[in-house]
Amino acid sequence: MLPNDLLDKNNSSNVPSKHIRWIGDKRNQFVDSVERKLTIDNLSNQLDITNENFQTDLNELVECLNKVFLDSASEIFGSKPAKINRVAKHHQPWFNAQCRVKRDDFHEAKKKHNLFKTEESRYDLKIASKAYKTVMNKSYEEFQFKAENELRSIDQHDPRKL
Incomplete structure (x- = not known):
């Protein structure tokens, strides 16, 4: 920096x-x-x-x-x-440890597929990609559900906080 x-x-x-x-x-x-x-x-x-x-x-x-x-x-x-490249760090509160593990697995499968383009590596990449997407969507939905429930409970118990 x-x-x-x-x-x-x-x-x-x-x-x-x-x-x-x-x-x-x-x-x-x-x-x-x-x-x-x-x-x-x-x-x-x-x-x-x-x-x-x-x-x-x-x-x-x-x-x-x-x-x-x-x-x-x-x-x-x-x-x-000189160009100054600033990398924006996006903190997604729904991105948890499971997402990180699946992302690492996906990146590993992607690297293997790029090195050795075989049907097996392609299949592994596809499986890792689907698993990553599934975990990401599940994690995001859980986060959204918790946020909605929190808003509903605040609305019912203490509406002035909104």
């Missing part, structure tokens, strides 16, 4: 962005930008194999190269705002 300040559309600097894909026509501009920002001779002189901190120096060099390429790409190709 992204922090709220990243989701603020009014302040464009806070909106997460991603780089635009490679544009072949701008290849020369990208190469020139990388060459301007990068001095390989300077970076390679900083590396000393005999140094105890060689691994950290190498990591810093790679991070520096990565930064040069990313900065050049964003400078030449630009960037666009």
